[in-house]
Amino acid sequence: MTKETPALRLDRVAKTYQSRTRTVEAIRELTLSVGKGELVCVVGPSGAGKTTLLRCIAGLLEVSSGVIELDGQPVTGPPAGMAVVFQEYGRSLFPWMTVRQNVELPLKEKGLGKSERKAAVDSALDAVGLADSGDAHPWQLSGGMQQRVAIARAVAYEPSVLIMDEPFAAVDAQTRADLEDLVRSLWRRLGVTVLFVTHDIDESVYLGERVLVLSNRPTVLMEDVLIDLPEERNQLTTRSDPRFGELRGRIWDLVQRAKKGQRPDSEADRVVHEAGRAEAV
Numbered sequence: 001m002t003k004e005t006p007a008l009r010l011d012r013v014a015k016t017y018q019s020r021t022r023t024v025e026a027i028r029e030l031t032l033s034v035g036k037g038e039l040v041c042v043v044g045p046s047g048a049g050k051t052t053l054l055r056c057i058a059g060l061l062e063v064s065s066g067v068i069e070l071d072g073q074p075v076t077g078p079p080a081g082m083a084v085v086f087q088e089y090g091r092s093l094f095p096w097m098t099v100r101q102n103v104e105l106p107l108k109e110k111g112l113g114k115s116e117r118k119a120a121v122d123s124a125l126d127a128v129g130l131a132d133s134g135d136a137h138p139w140q141l142s143g144g145m146q147q148r149v150a151i152a153r154a155v156a157y158e159p160s161v162l163i164m165d166e167p168f169a170a171v172d173a174q175t176r177a178d179l180e181d182l183v184r185s186l187w188r189r190l191g192v193t194v195l196f197v198t199h200d201i202d203e204s205v206y207l208g209e210r211v212l213v214l215s216n217r218p219t220v221l222m223e224d225v226l227i228d229l230p231e232e233r234n235q236l237t238t239r240s241d242p243r244f245g246e247l248r249g250r251i252w253d254l255v256q257r258a259k260k261g262q263r264p265d266s267e268a269d270r271v272v273h274e275a276g277r278a279e280a281v
């Protein structure tokens with residue numbers, strides 16, 4: 001793959017939920033791309049369509065129009081090279097299986113042999129600091145540890161793209177900070193492409209190289225903000241960097257405006273342009 005081929009590309013993706021009684025236009029038109037090995041965060045007002053977007057990208061939901069490509073291939077169902085970590089770790093781990101068995105399961109489905117699976121599970125558990133908890137069951141672990149199991153399971157799979165949907169929303173602040181640093185260190189070590197949805201603006205600035213701000217529903221891209229902070233991040237020094245404060249202020253302002261229903265200028269330009277074209281026809 002050339003460097004120019006994005007890991008993930010969305011071209012004019014739209015999604016409308018349609019039932020007999022209700023039509024909900026969740027995503028109006030999203031065009032964006034995520035480069036190979038990038039860590040991109042997504043923020044936006046509640047109900048904007050973030051989970052809908054991730055479910056479309058993960059091939060769990062069909063788009064109404066537009067195209068989603070992973071490594072240049074159209075996504076038509078759950079793609080082989082993708083792993084997803086959701087917020088509800090309690091529901092995503094099997095309670096009757098040990099930690100090791102949970103992490104190993106997708107590797108069996110991937111067809112890896114026994115020794116390869118063991119090596120991958122050992123290495124993933126070690127990477128998330130759970131080398132000693134392999135024989136425990138998920139319900140014997142704290143919330144933060146369970147979420148680390150979910151991350152280990154995703155990492156062991158060696159995905160080309162890792163999708164995370166508010167993965168730390170249900171853990172305490174201290175654990176959350178540790179998990180953020182874990183994601184950054186795994187991302188840097190493994191070179192995986194990460195798309196990370198969060199409600200937390202500070203978290204998006206701390207983690208991301210770019211932050212995509214979504215508009216209110218029906219969702220379009222409000223702005224793509226470059227996070228020009230040093231690659232080496234630290235919970236204390238990065239968060240007290242004046243540039244961190246500026247970026248957080250910028251994104252905060254965009255989200256507030258999105259909440260009030262403001263749309264990007266480019267959308268207004270397009271609507272006028274298309275109306276003009278329709279009149280001319």
Ligand SMILES: Nc1ncnc2c1ncn2[C@@H]1O[C@H](COP(=O)(O)OP(=O)(O)OP(=O)(O)O)[C@@H](O)[C@H]1O
Pocket residue numbers: 017018024026044045046047048049050051052053217
């Ligand atoms: N299965 C569904 N059928 C109909 N409408 C749906 C369905 N799932 C989601 N929606 C609607 O689509 C819109 C976007 O929902 P979505 O869950 O994607 O937003 P979100 O940005 O992830 O929200 P939050 O930040 O609160 O988690 C909402 O108006 C929601 O009610």
